[in-house]
Amino acid sequence: MNFDFIGRKKIWFSISGVIIAAGVIAFFFKGMNFGIEFKGGTIFDFKLKREISVGEARRVMRQFNLEKSIIQLVGKREILIRTPSLSREKQVLIRKVFNQEVGIEEIKYIQNVGPGWGAQITRAASLALIISLVSILVYISFRFEFKMAVTAIVALFHDLLITIGIYALVGREVTPSTVAAILTILGYSLYDTIVVFHRIRENAKQLGKRTYSMMVNDSINQVLMRSINTSLTTLLPVVSLLLIGGETLKDFAFALFVGLISGAYSSIFTASPLLALWKETEPYYKSLKKKYGKINAKN
Amino acid sequence: MNPTQKHALSISVVLFLVLISIYFIYPPAKSTRLGLDLKGGMHVILSAKPFPGSPVTENAMDQAMLIIRQRVDKLGVAEPEITRQGRNNILVQLPGIKRPEKALEIIGKPAFLEFKEVKGTDKKGKIILGKTEMTGRYLKDAQVDFDELGKPKVNLQFTSEGGRKFEEVTGRLVGKQLAIVLDGKVMSAPQVREKISGGRAEITGDFTIDKAKELALVLQTGALPVKLEIEENRTVGPTLGADSLRAGIKAGIIGLILVALYMLLYYRGLGGITCVALLVFATLFWGVIVIINKFTSWGWPLTLPGIAGIILTIGVAADSSIVIFERVKEEVKVGKTLRSAADSGFTHAFKTILDADFVTLIAAVILVFVGIGPVRGFAISLICGICLDLFTALFFTRPLLALLVRFKPFTRPTLVGIKEVVPE
Numbered sequence: 001m002n003f004d005f006i007g008r009k010k011i012w013f014s015i016s017g018v019i020i021a022a023g024v025i026a027f028f029f030k031g032m033n034f035g036i037e038f039k040g041g042t043i044f045d046f047k048l049k050r051e052i053s054v055g056e057a058r059r060v061m062r063q064f065n066l067e068k069s070i071i072q073l074v075g076k077r078e079i080l081i082r083t084p085s086l087s088r089e090k091q092v093l094i095r096k097v098f099n100q101e102v103g104i105e106e107i108k109y110i111q112n113v114g115p116g117w118g119a120q121i122t123r124a125a126s127l128a129l130i131i132s133l134v135s136i137l138v139y140i141s142f143r144f145e146f147k148m149a150v151t152a153i154v155a156l157f158h159d160l161l162i163t164i165g166i167y168a169l170v171g172r173e174v175t176p177s178t179v180a181a182i183l184t185i186l187g188y189s190l191y192d193t194i195v196v197f198h199r200i201r202e203n204a205k206q207l208g209k210r211t212y213s214m215m216v217n218d219s220i221n222q223v224l225m226r227s228i229n230t231s232l233t234t235l236l237p238v239v240s241l242l243l244i245g246g247e248t249l250k251d252f253a254f255a256l257f258v259g260l261i262s263g264a265y266s267s268i269f270t271a272s273p274l275l276a277l278w279k280e281t282e283p284y285y286k287s288l289k290k291k292y293g294k295i296n297a298k299n
Numbered sequence: 300m301n302p303t304q305k306h307a308l309s310i311s312v313v314l315f316l317v318l319i320s321i322y323f324i325y326p327p328a329k330s331t332r333l334g335l336d337l338k339g340g341m342h343v344i345l346s347a348k349p350f351p352g353s354p355v356t357e358n359a360m361d362q363a364m365l366i367i368r369q370r371v372d373k374l375g376v377a378e379p380e381i382t383r384q385g386r387n388n389i390l391v392q393l394p395g396i397k398r399p400e401k402a403l404e405i406i407g408k409p410a411f412l413e414f415k416e417v418k419g420t421d422k423k424g425k426i427i428l429g430k431t432e433m434t435g436r437y438l439k440d441a442q443v444d445f446d447e448l449g450k451p452k453v454n455l456q457f458t459s460e461g462g463r464k465f466e467e468v469t470g471r472l473v474g475k476q477l478a479i480v481l482d483g484k485v486m487s488a489p490q491v492r493e494k495i496s497g498g499r500a501e502i503t504g505d506f507t508i509d510k511a512k513e514l515a516l517v518l519q520t521g522a523l524p525v526k527l528e529i530e531e532n533r534t535v536g537p538t539l540g541a542d543s544l545r546a547g548i549k550a551g552i553i554g555l556i557l558v559a560l561y562m563l564l565y566y567r568g569l570g571g572i573t574c575v576a577l578l579v580f581a582t583l584f585w586g587v588i589v590i591i592n593k594f595t596s597w598g599w600p601l602t603l604p605g606i607a608g609i610i611l612t613i614g615v616a617a618d619s620s621i622v623i624f625e626r627v628k629e630e631v632k633v634g635k636t637l638r639s640a641a642d643s644g645f646t647h648a649f650k651t652i653l654d655a656d657f658v659t660l661i662a663a664v665i666l667v668f669v670g671i672g673p674v675r676g677f678a679i680s681l682i683c684g685i686c687l688d689l690f691t692a693l694f695f696t697r698p699l700l701a702l703l704v705r706f707k708p709f710t711r712p713t714l715v716g717i718k719e720v721v722p723e
Contacts, residue, residue, distance in 0.1 A: 037531070045536075045539070047536075047538075088400060088403055088404065088529065088532075091400070092400045095400075106536050106538060107534060107536050108535075108536040108538065108539045109533070109534065109535055109536060109539055110399070110532070110533065110534040111531070111532065111533040111534070112529070112531065112532050112533075113530065113531045114346075114528065114529065114530045114531065116346070116530065117344070117346075117530045117531050120346070120385075120388075120530070124385065124669045125669075127669045128665050128666055128669045131665045131669070132661060132662045132665045135661045135665065136658055136661055136662070139657065139658060139661060140658070143654055177604060177607075177677075180604060180666065180677045180678070181607075183662060183666055184611070184659075184662065184663070184666075184677070184678075184681065186662045187658055187659030187660070187661065187662030187663060187681075188611075188615075188659055190655070190658045190659070191615075191618065191655040191656075191658070191659060194651065194654050194655040194658060195622065195651055195655060198650070198651045198654065222629070223625070225625060226621055226622060226625040229561075229565065229621045229625070230617075230618040230621050230622065232561065233558050233561060233562070233614050233617035233618060233621065234611070234614030234615065234617070234618060235614070236554060236557040236558050236561060236614070237550075237551070237554025237555070237557070237558060237610045237611065237613050237614050238554075238610070238611065238614065239557075240550045240551075240553045240554035240557060240610070241550045241554065241607065241610055243550075244546060244549055244550045244553065245546055245547060245550040245607075246542065246543045246546030246547060246550075246603075247543075248336065248543060248603045248604075249543075249546065249547055249550060249603055249606065249607050252604065252607040252677070253607070256607075256611065
C-alpha cells in the first residue's frame with residue numbers, strides 16, 4: 001500500500017483553505033463568543049427552594065435594572081443568571097433579595113470578573129504563544145533543520161487558525177480553559193509532525209532513485225499507521241471527556257478535540273508537502289526532480 | 300549483571316515505586332488534596348493598581364500578601380492559600396468558606412487610617428478637612444469595646460512614637476475637631492478637649508458589633524501598601540465541586556479503558572504490555588501528586604484543569620508505546636529477529652519520543668511561567684505526565700518488552716500481533 005499524499009497536495013491545501021476561509025469569514029462576521037473572563041461580568045448559579053420561571057427571575061432582576069440579564073433555568077429549581085460585572089455590594093444584595101423572594105437552598109456558584117481581567121489573560125496568553133513558537137522554532141532548527149522548523153510552525157498556525165475558526169463557526173464560548181487547551185495543541189500537534197520529520201530525515205540519507213517528494217511520500221506511508229494510532233489513542237480520552245466530563249472539562253475537551261484532529265491532519269497533509277515543495281527549490285533536489293520526476297509521473 | 304538480570308532489576312525497582320505510591324495514596328479520599336473547584340470555596344484574584352504616592356513595588360506586594368495572610372488567619376479559614384500570580388496579582392483561595400462576601404470585604408479593604416483637622420463645613424454641611432496629621436502607621440493594636448450605652452466602639456493603641464505624635468497633634472488642636480478618616484470616609488470627628496497623652500484613641504460611630512469587629516481586624520493587620528482591586532471572584536458550592544469531581548473521574552476511567560481496549564485489539568500481546576505500563580504510569584502519577592502535596596509546601600491540589608491534563612497524558616503515554624511497537628514491527632519486517640528488533644527498535648523509537656515529548660514540554664513549561672488561573676494547573680499536570688511517560692517507557696516498557704521477547708510462548712504471531720516473525 002502506497003498512497004500518493006504529495007501528488008495530491010493541491011487537494012489537501014484546498015481542503016485546509018476552505019475550512020480556514022470559512023472560519024475567517026465567521027470570525028469577522030459572527031465574532032468570537034468570549035466568556036465572562038474576557039469581557040467581564042457576573043454569573044450567579046443558585047439552587048432555589050422552589051420552582052421558578054425565567055419571567056419571575058427577570059422580575060426580581062428588574063429591581064436592579066438588570067432585567068436584560070441572560071437568565072437560564074437548569075432543571076426546575078436551579079437558575080443561572082449572567083449580568084455585566086457587578087460590585088461586591090450589588091452581588092450581596094441580589095443574593096439577599098433572591099433569598100427573601102424565592103428562597104435559596106444553595107449557592108452553587110458565583111463568579112465576578114472585572115472588565116480589565118480579560119486583557120491581562122490575553123496578554124499572558126499572547127506572550128506564552130510567542131515564546132513557545134520561538135523556542136520551538138529554535139529547538140527544531142537545532143535538532144532537525146530550519147526548513148523543517150518553519151514548515152512545522154506553519155502547520156501549527158494552520159491548526160490554530162482552524163481551531164479558532166471552528167470556535168467562531170459554532171459559536172462556542174471561549175474561556176481561559178479554551179486558551180490553555182489551544183496552547184497545549186501547540187505542543188501536541190507537533191508530536192505527529194516530529195514523528196514524520198524523524199522518518200524523513202532518516203530516509204533523506206538514502207534517497208536512491210527517488211526525488212525528495214517521493215521520499216517524503218514513502219516516509220508518510222511508513223509512519224501512517226503510527227500517526228493514525230497515536231492520534232486515536234489521544235482522541236479516545238479526549239472524547240470521553242467531551243461526552244461525560246462535566247461543563248468545565250468539556251471546554252478543554254472541545255478545543256483539544258478540534259486541535260488534535262487538525263494536528264494529525266496537518267502533519268501529513270500540510271507540513272510534509274510544504275517541506276517537499278520548499279526542499280525541491282534547492283539545486284540538488286531540483287536536479288533529482290528533473291532526473292526522476294518523470295518516472296513518478298508515469299507510475 | 301547480564302541483560303536479563305538488568306531488565307528484571309529495573310522492573311522490580313519500578314514496581315517497588317508503584318507499591319510506595321499505593322502506600323501513600325491509600326486511602327485515596329483522604330490523601331488527595333482537592334482544589335477549590337472540586338471541593339467548593341472562594342477564589343479571589345486581587346490586582347494591585349498603582350495610584351499617586353504608592354507605586355506597585357516588589358516590596359509593597361510582599362507586604363500586601365503578608366497583611367492579607369494575617370487577615371485571612373484572623374478570619375479562621377482552614378487551609379487558606381495566598382499566592383502571587385504574575386507581577387501584580389494576588390490569588391487568595393479559601394476552601395469551604397461560609398460567608399464569602401464578608402471575607403471578600405475584609406481581605407481587600409485598604410484600611411488606610413488618617414487623622415485630619417476639621418476646618419469647618421461647607422454650605423451642604425459636608426466637613427472640610429485639613430491636612431493629614433497622622434496615619435495608621437503608628438497603630439499598635441485595635442480592640443472592640445463598648446461605651447457606657449453599650450454601643451460598640453474600637454479602641455486604638457498607638458506605639459510609643461505614635462503616642463508622642465498623637466500628644467503633640469491633640470495639644471495643637473485643643474478646642475478643634477479631629478476627624479478620624481478610614482479609606483477616605485470620615486468615621487467620626489470628636490472635639491479635642493485637652494491634650495491626650497498615653498497613646499490611646501477610640502473610633503465611635505453608628506456601627507454594629509460585627510462591623511466593629513471587622514474594623515478592629517483590618518486595623519490590627521494594618522493598611523495595605525497598595526490599592527488592590529478585585530479582578531475576579533468565584534464561589535463554588537460544595538455540591539457543584541463534588542459533581543465535577545465525579546464526572547472528571549468517570550471520564551478519566553472510561554478514557555483509560557478505551558485506550559487499553561484499542562491497544563489490546565490492535566497490538567494484542569504488545570498492547571497488553573501497554574495496558575500494564577499505563578496502570579504503572581497512572582499509579583505513579585497519582586503517587587507523585589500525593590507525595591508532593593504531603594512533603595512540600597508547593598501546594599498542588601487536584602483541580603479540574605489538572606484532571607484534564609492528566610487525562611490528556613494518558614493519551615501521550617499510549618502514544619509512546621505505539622511509536623515503539625510500530626518501530627519494532629518495521630524492524631521485524633526487514634528481517635530482524637523479534638529479539639534484536641525489540642532492542643534496536645526501542646533505541647530508535649526513544650529518540651523520536653524524546654524529541655516529540657520535549658517540544659510538548661517546552662509549551663507546558665512556558666504555560667507554567669506566564670500562565671494564569673486554570674492554565675497553570677493544567678500545565679503542571681502535563682509536565683509531570685510527560686516526565687513520567689519518559690520514565691515509564693525507559694525503565695518499565697523497555698525491560699518488560701526485552702524480557703517477554705526472550706520468552707518463547709509470547710513470540711507466537713497470534714499473540715504478539717506481528718505476522719512475519721523470523722524463526723530464530
